[in-house]
Amino acid sequence: MAYTQFDRVPNHYAGPIIQKVKDFRQANGKRSLSPTLLEIGQLQVLIPRHFGFCFGVERAIHMAFATLEKNPEHRTFLVSEIIHNPLVNNELKERGIEFIYDAEGRRQVSEDELGDGDIALIPAFGTTLQIEDSLKQSGIDTSAEEYRENYDTTCPFVSKVWKRGEELGREGYTIIIHGKYKHEETQATHSHTKEHTQTLVVLDEAEAKNVAAYITGEMALADFERQFAGMASEHFDPERDLQRVAVVNQTTMLAEETQQVTETLREAMRQRYGEENLDYHCADTNDTLCYATNQNQNPTRALLRSSADLALIVGGYNSSNTAHLVEICSEIMPSFLIANSDEIISRHSIRHFDIHAKQMAESQDWLPGKFPVRLIITSGASCPDILMNQVLQKVAGFYGYGEAEIAEANLSIFEEI
Ligand code: SF4
The missing domain is CATH 3.40.1010.20 (4-hydroxy-3-methylbut-2-enyl diphosphate reductase, catalytic domain)
Known part of the structure; x- marks a missing residue:
């Protein structure tokens, strides 16, 4: 499998526009908390200095995919969702990984169904000692050094x-x-x-x-x-x-x-x-x-002074850190949490997750018709860049901007704040 330049997560989780933004920030204003301004004609998109995968999430995804690649002859399980992102969890399922517990904490694979030689990955959040004991009963020794190094993705x-x-x-x-x-x-x-x-x-x-x-x-x-x-x-x-x-x-x-x-x-x-x-x-x-808690939250706070029209936050609906980004943005502007670009039904209608009611909602006339329009697009610590990329492309499309215009977008550091 091909990996991104960091050799940690699969290439298809990267997004070309988002990668361009990241490369730009590597070369310019690395230390500043100011967001990056992406100007596509009259559409202004503000992307915070930090967003998306944190170190622990990248590491866990890398370990899970590496386990599948290196152990095709072993059955591989995940104690529970590796991170709170449906795209990543579904892809691991499609590749044959079974989840011992579902997202609500209900056991799906009994102790008897697991055996010596099986691999059970521990997710980035870690797991309880009771679950580790149960794995031991099934012949999976999570305390062995080899296990800790390769299959325990608990973030350091x-x-x-x-x-x-x-x-x-x-x-x-x-x-x-x-x-x-x-x-x-x-x-x-x-x-x-x-x-x-x-x-x-x-x-x-x-x-x-x-x-x-x-x-x-x-x-x-x-x-x-x-x-x-x-x-x-x-x-x-x-x-x-x-x-x-x-x-x-x-x-x-x-x-x-x-x-x-x-x-x-x-x-x-x-x-x-x-x-x-x-x-x-x-x-x-x-x-x-954890450094990442501040790293994504502080630059998001910095965005609040940018007079943006609205914020789109991309991430899993059960992702705690993503919900906090929504809380921060919704202090002063309409903010929509969406799992992916499919939730954007049209320029008039958007499906989104209401973090307070804990259910899906639909809003109409969510996108300003005026020019120039200024939007914030960001993502939580468990969200692959490609999802943010697709959201940006879809929104740009509503204003008549396609691949060619996006490729020519002007990048700068937004210094007005
Ligand atoms: S947010 Fe959680 S997974 Fe990410 S680096 Fe911090 S502790 Fe690790």
Whole structure:
């Protein structure tokens, strides 16, 4: 199989226009957070400085395709979706990979159906110790060095969170995971950290405020237990286990929200134990934040000052980091999350995923008729560039611009912000 210049993901995931944008940024304004402006006649497309595949996703895709290539004689399974993108998961399925768990966490392949010689890839988010134990029962030893090197695609930034969680647990801290309880990565992190210490999952700043209220004595035990039922490790005792805390995150959460969660808990500890004892009661865990979380979110924030007419965000509907990009853009402009260009029905009608209602929606007259028109097009960390490329081509087509005009597009760094 042919790979892109990075020798990591298959060539057909790259998109020629998007690659041109990336090459342009490699050569110009590499350090600036300003977006790239692509001018196709009267159509202005702003593409953020960073978008699309992060290191961990590229690595996981590379490992999955390499496994299929190198092991044609073995049955290959994936514990669950390798990343949250339907194009990639469907392609792996078409190539013969079976999924042990579906996207809702239901087991599809029983322990008995797996055997010695089978390969079970662990996805980029990692997996729980319980699932690893189950694989071991089937004769697949996920702790073997060869297995870890070749078939465990857990992103190193996720395993770093587990390692730090273990260290903090040994130092006596309770781990607070800022994440979505059912997300595979949060489940995996919870499973690992609770081996070493008590663990609690908080979804957002509002939940962190409730934890803080308990710490400062403003929330009764019964209310705390009702609020966090099922979100903590077994035998979690808030009185004992909320005296010293350390916050880590599901790496695809909004980085600034994780910082707010930490700050809220630090403030509660400051109130209860005093400034001089703060670090003892709330650990500094800034070093556990994945670089990619900020790398895609900060340039997207930078776009908000660009007076764009609307934003198209391309990515999987169950992708947490993609949903956060939608949240950021929709603060000030109409923003549409679409899985691919097929969701664009016409220049008058678009199908898109509503991240709040968690269902598909359809909007009319979504594209401005005026000239010049300025659009933002970006994608989440699990989205192949080709999907963004196709969206851009389709939109350009509505304004009468075809391949020839796109090939002649002018590229510059958008310095107005
Ligand atoms: S977002 Fe960060 S932790 Fe998650 S896969 Fe990408 S690089 Fe790894």
